[in-house]
Amino acid sequence: MGAAARPFRLPVRVYYQDTDAGGVVFHAQYLAFFERARTELLNSLGFDLAQLADEGRILFLVHEACLRYRRPARLNDLLKVSAEVAKLGHASLVFHQRVERAGELLVEGEVTLALADRERLRPARMPAELKRLLQA
Amino acid sequence: MGAAARPFRLPVRVYYQDTDAGGVVFHAQYLAFFERARTELLNSLGFDLAQLADEGRILFLVHEACLRYRRPARLNDLLKVSAEVAKLGHASLVFHQRVERAGELLVEGEVTLALADRERLRPARMPAELKRLLQA
Amino acid sequence: MGAAARPFRLPVRVYYQDTDAGGVVFHAQYLAFFERARTELLNSLGFDLAQLADEGRILFLVHEACLRYRRPARLNDLLKVSAEVAKLGHASLVFHQRVERAGELLVEGEVTLALADRERLRPARMPAELKRLLQA
Amino acid sequence: MGAAARPFRLPVRVYYQDTDAGGVVFHAQYLAFFERARTELLNSLGFDLAQLADEGRILFLVHEACLRYRRPARLNDLLKVSAEVAKLGHASLVFHQRVERAGELLVEGEVTLALADRERLRPARMPAELKRLLQA
Numbered sequence: 340m341g342a343a344a345r346p347f348r349l350p351v352r353v354y355y356q357d358t359d360a361g362g363v364v365f366h367a368q369y370l371a372f373f374e375r376a377r378t379e380l381l382n383s384l385g386f387d388l389a390q391l392a393d394e395g396r397i398l399f400l401v402h403e404a405c406l407r408y409r410r411p412a413r414l415n416d417l418l419k420v421s422a423e424v425a426k427l428g429h430a431s432l433v434f435h436q437r438v439e440r441a442g443e444l445l446v447e448g449e450v451t452l453a454l455a456d457r458e459r460l461r462p463a464r465m466p467a468e469l470k471r472l473l474q475a
Numbered sequence: 476m477g478a479a480a481r482p483f484r485l486p487v488r489v490y491y492q493d494t495d496a497g498g499v500v501f502h503a504q505y506l507a508f509f510e511r512a513r514t515e516l517l518n519s520l521g522f523d524l525a526q527l528a529d530e531g532r533i534l535f536l537v538h539e540a541c542l543r544y545r546r547p548a549r550l551n552d553l554l555k556v557s558a559e560v561a562k563l564g565h566a567s568l569v570f571h572q573r574v575e576r577a578g579e580l581l582v583e584g585e586v587t588l589a590l591a592d593r594e595r596l597r598p599a600r601m602p603a604e605l606k607r608l609l610q611a
Numbered sequence: 612m613g614a615a616a617r618p619f620r621l622p623v624r625v626y627y628q629d630t631d632a633g634g635v636v637f638h639a640q641y642l643a644f645f646e647r648a649r650t651e652l653l654n655s656l657g658f659d660l661a662q663l664a665d666e667g668r669i670l671f672l673v674h675e676a677c678l679r680y681r682r683p684a685r686l687n688d689l690l691k692v693s694a695e696v697a698k699l700g701h702a703s704l705v706f707h708q709r710v711e712r713a714g715e716l717l718v719e720g721e722v723t724l725a726l727a728d729r730e731r732l733r734p735a736r737m738p739a740e741l742k743r744l745l746q747a
Numbered sequence: 748m749g750a751a752a753r754p755f756r757l758p759v760r761v762y763y764q765d766t767d768a769g770g771v772v773f774h775a776q777y778l779a780f781f782e783r784a785r786t787e788l789l790n791s792l793g794f795d796l797a798q799l800a801d802e803g804r805i806l807f808l809v810h811e812a813c814l815r816y817r818r819p820a821r822l823n824d825l826l827k828v829s830a831e832v833a834k835l836g837h838a839s840l841v842f843h844q845r846v847e848r849a850g851e852l853l854v855e856g857e858v859t860l861a862l863a864d865r866e867r868l869r870p871a872r873m874p875a876e877l878k879r880l881l882q883a
Contacts (some may be wrong), residue, residue, distance in 0.1 A: 354786055355796070356501055356779040360494035360550045360664070361729075366641035366673040368493065370762040375640070377761055378823070388763070389823040392632070399639035405677040411732065414496045414797040415786070457633075460683065490644040490650055491660070496800070497865075502809035503782070506775035507628040514626050514687070524627070525686040528768070537774040538814065541813040550661035551650070593769075596819065628775065630768035632822045637764055686768045 346423035346437070347380040351455060352417045363411035369446045373436045376422040395466065396457040401475070402431065404442045406448035416440050424473050430454050430462045432473065480572070482559035483516040484556050489552040500546035505582045506540060509572045512558040515588070520608045531602065532593040538567065544574035560609050566590050566598045568609065618709070619652040625688040633706035635683035641718045642676060645708045648694040649722070656744045667738065668729040674703065678720035688712050696745050702726050702734045704745065754831035754845070755788040761824045771819035778812060784830040785858070792880045803874065804865040810839065814856035824848050832881050834848045838862050838870045840881065859864045 351372050359365040377399075380387055384460045391397045412418055419439045426433035438446040456463045487508050495501040514524055527533045527598045548554055562569035567589045574582040592599045624643050631637040650660055663669045684690055691711045697706035704726045710718040728735045759780050767773040786796055799805045820826055827847045832839035839861045846854040862871045 343715075345819050352783070352787070353596035354779070354783050355497065356496040356503065357780055358494070359491040359500050361491065361670050363732075365492055366645070366676065367639045370639035370642060371762070374764055375760070375762050379760070382823070389632075389821060390654070391665065392822070398633050400633070400683070401680055403677075403679050405675070407675050408673055414800070415790070415795050420720070421561050460635075488647070488651070490643070490647050492646055496797075497806050499807070499868075503775045503778035505828050506778060507626070510628055510775070511624070511626050515624070518687070523687050526766075528686070531827065536769075537816055539813075539815050540774065541811075543811050544809055547808070550664070551654070551659050552661075605763070627767040627769065628773055631763040632766035632770050633763065634768050639764065646858070 343442055346421035346435075347376060347383065348421045349376040349379050351375060351418045351438075353412050353414055353418065353419050355414065360413050361411075363413055366406075366408060369408075369438055369448075370450075372418070372420045372438060373404075373434070373448065373450055376420040376436060377452075380422045384469075386439055386469055386472070392457055394427045397463050397466070398413070398455050398457050398460070399452045400455045400460070401450060402453045403451040404448065406446060408444045408446050410443065412438065412440060412445050425449065427470065427473055428465075430464055431469070432465070477545045482557035483512060483519065484555045484557045485512040485515050487511060487554045487556050487574075489548050489550055489554065491550065494544050498545075499549055502542075502544060505542055505544075505574055505584075506586075508554070508556045508574060509540075509558070509570070509584065509586055512556040512572060513570055513588075515596075516558045519604075520592070521584060522605055522608070523582045528593055533599050534591050534593050534596070536591045536596070537586060539587040540584060541580060541597045544582050546579065548574065554581070561585065563606065563609055564601075566600055568601070579607050614680060617709075619655065619694035620693045621648040621651050623647060623690045623692050623710075624692065625678045625684050625686055627686065628706045630686050633683075635685055638678075638680060641678055641680075641710055641720075641738060642722075644690070644692045644710060645676075645694070645706070645720065645722055648708060649694040649724075652694045656741070658741055658744070664729055669738070670727050670729050670732070670737050671708055671724045671731070673722060674725045675723040678719060680718050680719060682715065682717045684710065684717050690717070697721065699742065699745055702736055704737070754829035754843075755784060755791065756829045757784040757787050757826045758826050759783065759826045761820050761826065763822065766822050769819075771821055774814075774816060775797055777814055777816075777846055777856075778858075780826070780828045780846060781812075781830065781842070781856065782860055784828040784844060785842055785860075788830045792877075794877055794880070800865055805871050805874070806863050806865050806868070807860045808863045808868070809858060810861045811859040812856060814854060818851065818853045820846065820853050822846060824842050826853070833857065833882055835878065836873075838872055840873070
């Protein structure tokens with residue numbers, strides 16, 4: 340494995356826009372929370388998704404996602420959303436992700452991403468520097 | 476003026492994804508409903524936004540939007556969302572838009588769009604054929 | 612099994628609001644498309660989610676969701692989103708769901724729902740009539 | 748008037764989920780950004796929207812919103828979203844709101860909110876303590 344030891348954690352506030360008429364966070368919104376944590380993990384390593392897309396012509400495409408919902412998050416909760424590299428390939432990677440509130444696990448899941456070139460959406464190799472940093 | 480006489484109307488169902496913890500449709504979502512009606516109006520005239528962007532290199536950018544909220548829409552409501560050209564310029568147009576439920580006005584507003592070329596986001600002229608159809 | 616033989620299919624248009632800067636539908640949005648199809652399936656059987664929540668004090672909570680992304684949907688695509696009951700329990704059910712474009716599979720997945728009473732979010736029994744209809 | 752002298756500013760990162768196939772932030776999303784800034788302004792004053800809804804039985808309903816779009820925000824931009832009380836009534840208030848990137852104005856607008864009791868959605872008086880704090 341050799342994947343990143345400690346998960347990256349992003350604080351995320353729950354606003355009305357994240358909730359639904361059931362009074363809790365809308366279930367698809369956790370996938371969006373997951374994406375925020377992955378993006379900020381990359382930012383923290385010096386990788387900017389917009390630059391990767393514009394200059395490197397590389398996109399991360401979500402290939403698979405599984406979520407397990409244990410407890411609902413609610414309006415104005417302050418959550419911690421984590422992203423941790425669970426598996427690192429040449430053209431893909433798997434993140435394990437969790438949403439917690441005050442140490443309590445609310446939602447967890449795995450997201451598999453494939454790297455693709457921007458124009459043809461075909462598989463692309465991970466830049467060596469990014470791979471090195473994700474392994475660290 | 477000389478704009479389209481009858482408004483175009485699109486049926487829109489309210490799902491959990493459209494609502495918030497207040498039990499009603501989240502206020503920003505009406506702007507998204509408005510966009511659906513404008514897009515389907517263009518589709519009904521034979522204009523495909525994706526084709527306009529890819530082949531014509533033209534985007535519609537929202538330049539201004541005003542919404543007045545009168546009554547809330549709720550989960551599972553079946554709404555009618557209308558789009559009517561209120562003003563038609565060389566590189567811009569104004570839509571008057573309404574959201575109704577069983578003939579009752581819930582939300583209305585105006586959305587001003589500017590045509591822009593896709594690469595530089597500078598003003599672009601409306602295709603003559605589109606202008607002709609919107610005036611009809 | 613004994614679940615509904617033919618999947619329910621809902622036409623869904625892709626608007627700008629569904630897409631992201633990668634030029635394709637944002638990956639979390641498919642969970643929202645799935646929800647639309649499940650809701651319309653229930654509507655077609657005479658079950659209204661808003662009424663179930665208000666009068667029956669029953670919510671459907673998403674308990675687990677898995678999605679496999681095969682090909683991206685794009686702006687203005689007209690999709691078919693299907694929902695099919697794959698497993699039917701006393702207080703839960705599993706849907707198999709697919710997103711297709713002109714017969715081509717784009718995204719598929721499973722969504723497990725648990726019935727819960729609205730106030731305490733504890734497990735609740737499925738109304739017998741609903742169970743009967745979903746089995747038909 | 749006597750409204751708050753300095754606007755409250757919230758940093759907001761632009762993620763894929765905020766953008767559309769035009770490569771820029773989806774126009775309705777700025778209303779959601781505005782809401783985040785208003786909510787955090789209230790939080791910073793010690794008012795929690797969830798508590799106001801649950802205990803005070805009070806909701807803030809958006810009554811009117813106008814937005815003027817000047818320049819597009821893009822993927823991974825770090826924005827500042829401000830909320831400033833422009834007008835303060837007994838049962839309503841108007842916020843002036845701006846989205847800036849590195850000091851440059853991208854979007855601005857006004858949002859009028861009405862206080863309503865949660866059950867019947869009828870106008871409600873602003874809690875005196877909240878009014879006092881918003882005037883400070």
